[in-house]
Amino acid sequence: MLGVLVSVINGLLVGAIYGLAAIGLTLIFGVMNVINLAHGAMIALGMFALYFITTGIGLSPYLALPVVFAGGFIVGVVVFWVAVHRVIGRAELMSLLATFAVSMMVVGLGTAAWSTSPYNVQVHLPGLTLGRYTIPGNHIVAAVAAVAIAALLYGFLYYSRLGKAIRAVASNRQAAELMGIPSAKVLAIAFGIGIAIAAVAGALIATLFPFTILSGANYELKSFVVTVLGGLGNPAGALLGGLLLGLIEGSVTPFVSGSWTPVIEFTLFVLILIAFPRGLFRVGRGR
Amino acid sequence: MIRKTALAILLAGTLALPGIASAKDIVIGFTTSETGRLNADATPQMHGFEMWRDHVNDNGGIKVGDTKYKVKLVHYDDQSKSNRVQQLYARLVTQDDADFLFSPYSSGLTATAAIISEQYGKVMVTTGAAEGKTYTLGNRYLFQTYTPAHLYLASALDAVKANNPDAKIALIYSNDGFSKAAAKGAADHAKELGLNVVMDEAYDPSTSDFSPVINKLVSSGANVLVGGGHFADGSTLTRQLHEQNADLKMISLLVAPDVPKFAELGDAAYGVSVPSQWEPNAAFKPDFGPTPEAFTQAYKKRFDETPGYHAAGGYAAGIILQHAIEQAGSLDTDKVAAELNKMDATTFYGHIKFASGEDNHGLQVGHDMVLAQWQKKDGKLQKQVVWPKKAQTAPLLYPIGQ
Numbered sequence: 001m002l003g004v005l006v007s008v009i010n011g012l013l014v015g016a017i018y019g020l021a022a023i024g025l026t027l028i029f030g031v032m033n034v035i036n037l038a039h040g041a042m043i044a045l046g047m048f049a050l051y052f053i054t055t056g057i058g059l060s061p062y063l064a065l066p067v068v069f070a071g072g073f074i075v076g077v078v079v080f081w082v083a084v085h086r087v088i089g090r091a092e093l094m095s096l097l098a099t100f101a102v103s104m105m106v107v108g109l110g111t112a113a114w115s116t117s118p119y120n121v122q123v124h125l126p127g128l129t130l131g132r133y134t135i136p137g138n139h140i141v142a143a144v145a146a147v148a149i150a151a152l153l154y155g156f157l158y159y160s161r162l163g164k165a166i167r168a169v170a171s172n173r174q175a176a177e178l179m180g181i182p183s184a185k186v187l188a189i190a191f192g193i194g195i196a197i198a199a200v201a202g203a204l205i206a207t208l209f210p211f212t213i214l215s216g217a218n219y220e221l222k223s224f225v226v227t228v229l230g231g232l233g234n235p236a237g238a239l240l241g242g243l244l245l246g247l248i249e250g251s252v253t254p255f256v257s258g259s260w261t262p263v264i265e266f267t268l269f270v271l272i273l274i275a276f277p278r279g280l281f282r283v284g285r286g287r
Numbered sequence: 288m289i290r291k292t293a294l295a296i297l298l299a300g301t302l303a304l305p306g307i308a309s310a311k312d313i314v315i316g317f318t319t320s321e322t323g324r325l326n327a328d329a330t331p332q333m334h335g336f337e338m339w340r341d342h343v344n345d346n347g348g349i350k351v352g353d354t355k356y357k358v359k360l361v362h363y364d365d366q367s368k369s370n371r372v373q374q375l376y377a378r379l380v381t382q383d384d385a386d387f388l389f390s391p392y393s394s395g396l397t398a399t400a401a402i403i404s405e406q407y408g409k410v411m412v413t414t415g416a417a418e419g420k421t422y423t424l425g426n427r428y429l430f431q432t433y434t435p436a437h438l439y440l441a442s443a444l445d446a447v448k449a450n451n452p453d454a455k456i457a458l459i460y461s462n463d464g465f466s467k468a469a470a471k472g473a474a475d476h477a478k479e480l481g482l483n484v485v486m487d488e489a490y491d492p493s494t495s496d497f498s499p500v501i502n503k504l505v506s507s508g509a510n511v512l513v514g515g516g517h518f519a520d521g522s523t524l525t526r527q528l529h530e531q532n533a534d535l536k537m538i539s540l541l542v543a544p545d546v547p548k549f550a551e552l553g554d555a556a557y558g559v560s561v562p563s564q565w566e567p568n569a570a571f572k573p574d575f576g577p578t579p580e581a582f583t584q585a586y587k588k589r590f591d592e593t594p595g596y597h598a599a600g601g602y603a604a605g606i607i608l609q610h611a612i613e614q615a616g617s618l619d620t621d622k623v624a625a626e627l628n629k630m631d632a633t634t635f636y637g638h639i640k641f642a643s644g645e646d647n648h649g650l651q652v653g654h655d656m657v658l659a660q661w662q663k664k665d666g667k668l669q670k671q672v673v674w675p676k677k678a679q680t681a682p683l684l685y686p687i688g689q
């Protein structure tokens with residue numbers, strides 16, 4: 001019984017990180033209607049950024065997170081102006097292909113530079129012992145950090161001037177322009193924040209598991225699931241969606257063999273979509 | 288017009304290029320995983336091939352009758368994907384005119400390559416591919432360097448039986464052909480030995496979060512873990528076992544702990560054992576090719592790391608093929624295959640003999656495995672041969688925490 005409890009806790013901890021990763025995706029979709037297929041690549045870049053900061057400068061992985069965020073933001077803004085800016089508002093396929101191209105470039109260059117052998121970021125933290133089970137300390141810290149970052153983002157979007165501008169552009173770009181908001185700049189910033197969040201989520205994942213430049217793909221898939229669960233374009237929903245996905249994984253795994261987990265997970269996912277086609281956590285005003 | 292002509296010449300040149308080989312070259316084709324999840328395992332094997340080629344060519348080449356042929360390796364990146372293997376092996380035979388083939392790394396990719404090599408009637412010496420099933424399909428030109436998968440975990444279980452016959456064993460392994468075959472062999476062997484298997488579970492090869500599996504392992508009350516898969520998953524599992532204080536008396540995993548990069552896991556690697564096709568301190572007296580010391584020294588000098596069995600297997604595939612060609616005195620596929628069928632020899636890599644029955648042709652039946660364990664010497668992690676006892680370089684640490 002304790003085993004099931006520990007498994008559920010583990011699931012929730014990892015779920016919080018799924019949630020954070022998905023926030024990056026859902027923010028970009030919510031604000032500019034772009035499905036960012038470079039999301040996984042950016043998560044992977046965050047992983048490598050953390051690796052090089054910790055091994056290069058010797059900074060603690062957690063102190064390195066702001067640096068990864070800043071780097072992710074800059075990369076995001078550059079990607080926005082180079083690849084995304086001109087296709088916003090055009091057919092959705094355009095932005096899909098543009099971001100997919102970015103993803104292919106990042107993965108290709110990353111493979112050439114770092115091969116695809118797994119990298120490790122060593123984190124030594126005491127775990128929490130429950131009977132014979134141990135919940136690793138790095139999982140706990142990463143989950144707390146993920147929730148804290150999500151809360152900060154929420155505060156930023158709802159209480160800061162810039163955050164309000166982002167929401168205004170998301171809600172109606174033309175009206176926002178008329179109010180004197182420079183919408184293109186605001187979109188660039190929002191895209192930068194979305195990528196920065198993906199990169200930080202990647203960095204947190206890197207403190208838990210070994211990774212390669214291809215590792216982002218797995219979390220990109222989870223992000224899509226989480227995003228749809230939480231309602232597209234809804235950051236708070238994404239966090240809850242992540243926790244829910246983690247909860248499902250954690251409560252299913254003790255009872256079935258590992259290879260069955262995705263089958264059950266995705267069956268539940270389809271059932272949820274049938275019952276709640278707009279996502280489970282569509283709080284507030286819908287699109 | 289000039290531009291078009293230049294383009295045409297360039298295009299023709301590009302198409303013709305891979306086919307160019309001087310008249311005195313033996314072309315050996317293969318794919319390797321320069322990218323993808325098998326990269327860490329495949330790289331040392333590739334190093335083994337390359338070092339063999341350079342040693343042969345530095346000595347003038349392979350002697351076929353009165354002529355010496357240089358070795359030319361033609362290889363492509365299969366991205367660890369079998370659909371690439373299928374296309375590329377066909378290309379190696381039809382466009383690159385490969386005389387002989389080596390296998391890609393891993394049982395899965397090799398099974399795909401074997402379909403092509405057999406279709407075109409080319410001898411393929413396989414290495415890094417232990418699953419036995421491929422050799423039961425009636426292939427005539429396939430020859431295996433590795434001890435088959437079902438025998439991999441036998442030595443680990445023998446060691447458990449000798450140290451703790453009441454151990455509770457968990458079999459946790461990757462859901463791929465090779466690992467499943469190894470685990471099936473282990474389950475059968477445990478039964479023969481009367482050992483108690485309390486958990487038997489396969490995980491997806493791309494798994495990165497093992498906490499659910501480890502929680503189940505703890506719930507099962509197991510104190511010995513046997514299983515694993517390849518480098519990416521095996522190293523991840525090892526790290527998380529350490530983070531979650533799984534408190535096991537013995538951990539024996541396939542493949543991963545034998546890759547030198549495994550030592551980067553630090554304390555988590557301590558005590559983990561691995562069934563190994565070959566270890567540098569092996570004491571074989573070769574009938575042909577280098578001695579184990581000579582191979583190890585040359586490899587260290589060139590690649591700045593101690594070779595594991597993947598590297599040795601690559602080099603061994605080379606000298607096995609070379610010996611067969613020299614004995615046959617011909618590049619003819621059937622003559623070389625006949626020599627391989629007859630082979631019963633010792634190399635630096637150990638004894639080599641291929642099964643010649645119709646239902647298991649090409650299966651490796653001469654080669655034996657050892658069990659190696661990561662131990663500490665002067666505070667530094669070092670791999671020692673711990674089983675069988677006659678090959679020991681250090682006694683087995685059992686339990687690990689000892």
